[in-house]
Amino acid sequence: MSRAKASTPVAAFPLCQDVHTDAHRQFLQALMSRGAVDRVRAATLHRQCCELHRVHYAADKLDEFIGVINRQLQPLSMEIRKGKEEESGHTCYALVNMAETAVTRMASDYTETELELFKKTMHQIVLSENGFVSSTKMLNVADQLKPKKMRKGDAEQVLRRLVQEKWLSEKEGEFTLHARCILELEQYILSHYPDMVSKCHICHTLVIQKQVCPDCGIATHAHCLARYVQAQTEPCCPHCKQFWPQRVPELSQPATLPSTSTSR
Known part of the structure; x- marks a missing residue:
């Protein structure tokens, strides 16, 4: 202060080198200056920071790398959270202050x-x-x-x-x-608009840009529904199984991630 669960912290899995380094510090500074980044940009920053500071780099360990940062941020009541852009469903990351609302x-x-x-x-x-x-x-x-x-x-x-x-x-x-706003303000919005907002029936996170079933009234993100119905001959509601009359968008493909090669 726009979809894994949108307001959950990035998991902190063990790294081969589970140490907070200058690469982690520079990644955090870059994220703070941008507010939020998509997964492709986050992966690029991960590689650049590791290469610049000569830290072990593995392209498939982005979440573990962020987990190391989150353990350092915990005493400050802050964390990097992973969410989904509402329209595309692409993954994004944002730095969230948990001690006070963004407002x-x-x-x-x-x-x-x-x-x-x-x-x-x-x-x-x-x-x-x-x-x-x-x-x-x-x-x-x-x-x-x-x-x-x-x-x-x-x-x-x-x-x-x-x-x-x-x-x-x-x-x-x-x-x-924006996805960053939803990550920071999900609880604020849910508490201030308890009768006006809902959570996606599929991913169980706050849904703003929603599609609603005309039969049972459940709401979903369009990209969540697109994944749910992609194997169906006719789209149906994930709750009541009735025909879904609204247009279901095609799944949006994210940009290509950096190579999975490793370096030191």
């Missing part, structure tokens, strides 16, 4: 009015049927903010900054919650 922490970076604009945007996204809200609607809301109104030009700049810092994602003039 509380944002107060040091945003003015009271700017933070109110973010809360209003999140509110509209959560209440929407498809998990998006138009930029036009949010610019109109800026005139009603408290403790003071915000000019539309200023609101545009704040929304742009929220996208750059990966609290929001923007697509064709509409905003949704």
Whole structure:
């Protein structure tokens, strides 16, 4: 402050060299500067940091490498969490502060009015049927903010900054919650909107961009449903087994990961 479970910490499995090194420190610094990265970028950073600091590198040990960092972060009530991008289903990683909510922490970076604009945007996204809200609607809301109104030009700049810092994602003039935001704010959203949000019936994590069964009412991520129905001749609901009338998107293929070769 957009799908393994979206809010679970990366597992800390034993490494051949289970020691926190400068490679781990540089990886953490790079993640902090970016807010969140997809798996391909995380894998590239893993390789670059290990090669730069001459640390044992194995391409298939990214989660174990991050696990070493998480053990160092535990006393600070922080951890790197792995989640899924809501639209594509691709894996991403974000640094999460567990001691306070992201909304509380944002107060040091945003003015009271700017933070109110973010809360209003999140509110509209959560209440929407498809998990998006138009930029036009949010610019109109800026005139009603408290403790003071915000000019539309200023609101545009704040929304742009929220996208750059990966609290929001923007697509064709509409905003949704970024994967980083969902990882940080899942419990906040569930507690503040208990009757308005739900968890995916398939992966059991918070779902914002959802598809809903018209028969039994369960909600799923589109990419979770796509994996569920890929072997079916006709798509059906994973709960009531009735025909699924909504369009199920094709599975999105992630970019190629770095080679699995090892180096020292």
